[in-house]
Amino acid sequence: MLLSRGIPPHLPVQIIDGNVDSDAVGALRGACATGKVALLVTVMPGPQLRVATPLCRELKARNPELVVVWGGYFPSVHPEAAARDAGVDVVVIGQGEGTITELLGAIDGGADRLVPGTAVWRDGRLVRGEARAIVVSERYGATPFASVAMERYAARTFLGKRTFNLHTSVGCPYLCNFCAVVNLYAGRWLPDSAAHVVGEVQTLVSRYRADAIEFHDNNFFAWEKRCREVADGVRGLGIRYWGEGRVDTMLGFSGATWEAMSASGLAMVFFGAESGDDEALERMDKGGLRVADTRALNRLALRHGVVPEFSFVLGNATDPERDVHLSLELIRALKADNPACEIILYLYTPVPLPGQWDEAKRLGMAFPETLDGWLAPPWSDFDHRRTASTPWMTRALREKVYDFEAVLNARFPSWTDRNLGPLQRRILSTFARPRWRFGLHQSPVELKLLQRAWGYRRPEEMGF
Ligand code: B12
Ligand code: SF4
Structure with a gap:
């Protein structure tokens, strides 16, 4: 919505939001089916990347006139992987409003120039436009x-x-x-x-x-x-x-x-x-x-x-x-x-x-160079920051963290969770009290089962 402030007023705009539109994919297929359309996609790592990649490829294959522009955190941090993909024409790095005004003007006018704040894949390499200063x-x-x-x-x-x-x-x-x-x-x-x-x-x-x-x-x-x-x-x-x-x-x-x-x-x-x-x-x-x-x-x-x-x-x-x-x-x-x-x-x-x-x-880490690389395990989980497999984090250490978390969340159910009722909170907390008190965090199977059965949601799953 903020980005729409950068769109020149004479260009018709349709905002499609996968957070609230029940058929966002259908709406996109309809809007991008034919003609010269610029599709502006905001892409975070994780679930958004998983949906955006195959969809943009499909939409571009169906409509060769479609211009796909990716912006947001993922393409800004990993512009090479995004820009070289068949489903992406232009990548916008950083703040979007000023860039989009100029970029859409260029696309509308048929100009093939590299707008500041953007990058494209040309002749087997990433070509970046000038950096764009951020604006309040x-x-x-x-x-x-x-x-x-x-x-x-x-x-x-x-x-x-x-x-x-x-x-x-x-x-x-x-x-x-x-x-x-x-x-x-x-x-x-x-x-x-x-x-x-x-x-x-x-x-x-x-x-x-x-x-x-x-x-x-x-x-x-x-x-x-x-x-x-x-x-x-x-x-x-x-x-x-x-x-x-x-x-x-x-x-x-x-x-x-x-x-x-x-x-x-x-x-x-x-x-x-x-x-x-x-x-x-x-x-x-x-x-x-x-x-x-x-x-x-x-x-x-x-x-x-x-x-x-x-x-x-x-x-x-x-x-x-x-x-x-x-x-x-x-x-x-x-x-x-x-x-x-x-x-x-x-x-x-x-x-x-x-x-x-x-x-x-x-320690041997290197980011994938393509979107297919990002979509394949173990990278598909990487940016969730939950099950990420990094070379220095052993399985035992990860389990230690999640065992601890299960006891913590049971002893102190998060107030951001709206699935648990007061009674369920009390039961969880009472069950977990001895484990928490004596530091017995290992393998809290009973607490994990209860949390799963009652659909407990961690704070970050509630949007924070
Ligand atoms: C709200 C939010 C969420 C919400 C997302 C709701 C939604 N689906 O829209 C929730 C809670 C679900 C969420 C989840 C995640 N998030 Co989050 N989230 C944020 C947060 C706080 C705000 C994002 C936002 O809306 N900003 C407001 C807009 C205006 O700013 P913006 O996104 O930067 O957009 C500007 C530019 O990037 C650019 N731009 C953006 N899109 C586009 C598109 C085009 C075409 C163009 C031209 C420009 C452009 O222009 C915009 C205006 O200038 C950011 C941190 C932050 N404050 O930015 C983290 C952040 C983006 N999230 C992050 C992460 C890692 C995640 C998760 C992957 C992991 C996790 N466990 O949290 C998940 C997965 C998200 C997913 N669905 O794919 C990281 C990304 C880090 C990275 N390595 O890239 C951030 C930066 C937090 C951080 N500091 O670590 N997140
Ligand atoms: S203070 Fe927070 S948002 Fe700012 S750079 Fe550090 S971690 Fe990122």
């Missing part, structure tokens, strides 16, 4: 909510009955070397102004009866002043909200800002705790973050009635055993300090950035 999103105007059927996006979540998503900044000012955001934005961060953000929230509340907002910015809480102004602006609107932030940044916020955010409806913040090992954090280029900061933040958030949601990226290539061991210990300590904190466990999967990726390459 606000410059493209208000989010065109009316361009989609907003009712279909009002989601019932643990935050509220009508939760909408917003994106209010481009990039992130940090350079963590495991994060694809750095591939796209290289440490640049351009936030919309607080006034703009408040205006967007007001529109969602007054026009679409929003009672909750998820801010999907990479780093919503990067700048205290903006957080404070947004908090003051949305206070009294009756919303609850969630966003992603950094432990070290928010630890430095004043008590007054925390109070303002809490009073304005801030319910939960997603933090990259990443590891319980200071050495691993250093190797990840976490910008000086320390394990002690995560513990301090946990207590600070508790005092202000905000639930911290800590995400871990486990299995550092250099010393995965130590990383996992210390991280699981940290999680036990975090739960002891604040049982309400939420924990999300991912396995570390590298992106092509200097640092850990160099170590991964030394």
Whole structure:
């Protein structure tokens, strides 16, 4: 929807969204059947890649006039693999709005030039246009909510009955070397102004009866002043909200800002705790973050009635055993300090950035060069960060993580899960209590069976 702001007004646009359209594939087949059509596809690694690859190939084979443009995280991070595929004509790297205006103008006018921000596969190699500077999103105007059927996006979540998503900044000012955001934005961060953000929230509340907002910015809480102004602006609107932030940044916020955010409806913040090992954090280029900061933040958030949601990226290539061991210990300590904190466990999967990726390459890793390579095992699971098979992560270590997680999730069922009823929560928690108390995490078959039977969903499966 944001991208549609870049499309020249005289070109007819149809937005097809696999998240909400029950027959998105049928709609695409219809829209792309004949004539000169530009199909703009957003592709994340994982499930989107699996669907987009064969479909784009099929659509292009049926209609030779179709121009397929891929953008988003996957083609931005792995442009070669995407651009060389028969189903893809042009790859857009990074922010899309400005690029798409120019690219569609070129396609419409029949020009065959390489637009800045794009790349194509020519003569057996990737040819890139000039890099395009990123632009503050606000410059493209208000989010065109009316361009989609907003009712279909009002989601019932643990935050509220009508939760909408917003994106209010481009990039992130940090350079963590495991994060694809750095591939796209290289440490640049351009936030919309607080006034703009408040205006967007007001529109969602007054026009679409929003009672909750998820801010999907990479780093919503990067700048205290903006957080404070947004908090003051949305206070009294009756919303609850969630966003992603950094432990070290928010630890430095004043008590007054925390109070303002809490009073304005801030319910939960997603933090990259990443590891319980200071050495691993250093190797990840976490910008000086320390394990002690995560513990301090946990207590600070508790005092202000905000639930911290800590995400871990486990299995550092250099010393995965130590990383996992210390991280699981940290999680036990975090739960002891604040049982309400939420924990999300991912396995570390590298992106092509200097640092850990160099170590991964030394250990024999190389990314697939084609989309077929990405779709075949073990890569098909890679970016899920759950079952990823990396050379340094042994099966036993993976199992240790998932056994631990099963006990953790049973002892402290996530509040983001809406499948479990109160009784089921109580039963799970009671069953898991002795295991958690005495650290008996190994092979919790009974807990795994119960969770599967009751359809328990981990926090990240709920959209975080
Ligand atoms: C919302 C979200 C989700 C939602 C997706 C809902 C949906 N299906 O749309 C959910 C929770 C389901 C999800 C799941 C996953 N996600 Co996710 N997700 C995000 C998040 C928070 C926001 C994405 C977003 O909408 N941004 C807003 C838009 C405006 O920004 P954008 O996507 O970057 O788009 C801009 C440009 O990329 C470009 N662009 C994008 N598409 C296109 C298309 C064209 C044609 C053009 C020209 C340009 C263009 O223009 C846009 C505007 O400038 C991002 C982090 C982030 N804040 O970006 C992670 C992120 C994209 N997710 C990520 C991952 C890994 C996943 C998963 C694979 C794994 C996981 N376990 O989380 C799954 C699988 C997703 C799938 N279905 O395939 C990673 C990707 C990392 C990587 N290596 O590429 C990210 C970057 C998080 C991170 N920091 O690690 N995710
Ligand atoms: S702070 Fe978060 S979003 Fe920013 S680079 Fe680090 S991991 Fe990525």
